[in-house]
Amino acid sequence: MVLKFLLLPLAVLLLALSLLTAVRVPVAVNWRLAVLAGEYGYLLAVLPLGLAASIWWSRQSAAWPWALAGWLVCAVAIGLLLKPVVEAALLGQALPARLKTAFGPARIEQPVFSLDRLFFRRPPVASVTTHEYAPALQLDLRRPAAGAGPAPVVIVIHGGGWDGGDRNEVAGFNDWLVTQGWAVAAIDYRLAPGHPWPAQREDVQAAIAWLKDNGDELGLDTNRLVLFGRSAGGQIAAAVGYGTRDPAIRGVIAFYAPFDMEFAWSVSREDDALNSLNLMRQFLGGPPDDPRREVYRSASAQELVQAGRTPPTLLLHGSLDTLVWRRHSERLAARLAEAAVPHAFVELPWAVHAFEYNPHGPGGQLTTFACSWFLARLRGD
Template sequence: MALFVLSTLVLVLAYAASFTLRPAPLWSWVWKVALAVGEYGVWFLPLAVGLGGIALVSTDGAWRVGLVTLCAFATIALLRPLASAWRNGARLETDLAAAFGAGARPPMRPFSLARLVFHGGAAVAPVETHVFSRGGGEELKLDFYRARGTTPAGAPCLVVVHGGGWDGGERTQIPAWNHRWASRGYAVAAITYRLAPRFVWPAQRDDVLAALAWLKAHARELGLDAGRFVLLGRSAGGQIATAVAYGARDPAIRGVISFYAPQDMEFAWGVSREDDALNSIKLMRQYLGGPPDTPERRQLYASASAQAMIGPATPPTLLLHGAPDTLVWHRHSERLAAALAAVGARHFFLSLPWATHAFDFNPDGPGGQLADYAIETFLRATTGAPIP
């Protein structure tokens, strides 16, 4: 019985750890396992070492060789994100300086082993909730995090657009990031938008624009600079944020940050499958009203695609994506980065070799730390607001 329990634990751990080396299968829950071992792997390392030690002293023969080998494999796989983050961090400063200028470099390290355990959180500040629109009969709210140490000129503002496949999600996602940015002198507005299938695009674009208009109108009382906004979105929210930023041509939008998002919706339709973890075909039908099979629908798809709107007024762009992401293909960000490079638009693409979807769920994990450094550099470069 003891051998059965030990071997089961070792096999499960080795299987889970393997997702730091390969994409997770297209099952609805497995990507969460990949997220756990990739961004919280430091907490699984003692388990791998401990199980290996138990196998070494309590088994013999082929069982000992097999179990110890699997534990060694799990240990190496769990260390892979840390080693990769260390290597990426070593060149991240130089790469970001080349993209946005050396003067935007923040006074922090891209990656720290100590931060994996002791964290780099910020004080939790009160959150104000405001109604910014009643479009389409929906009461749309935003959560506002006031910037610490604001100046008379007002703070730059991050407008955060949540993910959720366009038919779900909440503005309350990963609030630790919002508190962190507010503690560094950036106001944050985490917004709600109307969801599919009841509301199709461009309702979501209109809601983001309504939030921007409301924030500008209330800038003085909120302590904002109405001319310095950066949009940030995750997954579906990343698609909305980039489409709005590229399409609005508003000089007050100083930049856009997109995590693991589709950027060319006709391309996304072409590579989507009904049997993937998200049932992407269904999500896109709900969101865009159907396939891109008519001139009118193709025009609608283009209006939701940042890649179709690149031009001289394209704002600076920061893209972040994990290479083995099985929910939103890494190729989406690769293609947009290549298109931006082709026209000389200011941008940076942070590609993480081990990371899966939602890798920033842990702001102090390997992916979270590199994202934190890249975002801080980007904000300083685009808004001119240093850490207070």
């Protein structure tokens, strides 16, 4: 009875969770479960393993078919939960060559992917100072240890669907960026619907201007800036980085972001996980008809690429992302290739939105390696 009505159903539940590493998350399923399965699955694999042991101890001669079914389900769940680790290791074998081809050689101390690092702790927490860069808008500044000269700056633009989020998003990743020799300015910006585009562009430009005005005092090299964002923040980072034409912006990093807003409108639905059409109405004022055509264009990095003027770009996206389709990054990468802009598009086959939230997981390790390479090249290391 215990086997049939308790252990076997638990095994099926674990199998359902593990399937999120192989199939796109249905709208009705919280995408965070897919992050849990994909980026922490190597830890969760002990659950079906323990369950398989429990099935062994609870088996009875008359219940062998149920026991065999339970073991099979547990075995498949274990395999799927470990699949991202295997795929990350395989992808990592080719990643250095891809990054070298895209950006040139770099000296990177960390391995591309390591089983040991799956269990290491986060990097030391960097000290933070908070500054007001515009009325009612703040940035958190992290700096490397003194003594290495003025530090180039990564400006971090948070995600949140343009109507939420704040500068504290994934603070541990900002601490890691400091270990790479970069100062980090994580900024707030005005949110929709009260402040539609281009308010966000204006805020990023105001943050850049503030950093330049105060860079000498703060020990910053504001002639070397990188704009970095996730999701909605990646859209803002790319649109500003490509559209501002500021030579100080040396690069753009964007994770799982939309880059062609008219295309985004065309593939969005009212019943998707984010109610994307509503988010875009709030952010851009409505559909992409004639009164808003220029607004859509100015928010679309895809439309702003220019040969010889667009900064080098690093794109990362999960193949199973249902919040922002991977085709956004794929299409921008193709456009950058047409314009001969140095770029790399790293697609993670098991991953969904927010794959780097576990910095030591499969997605986190490949993300930090790719970013480390990109930033080292921009530093001239």
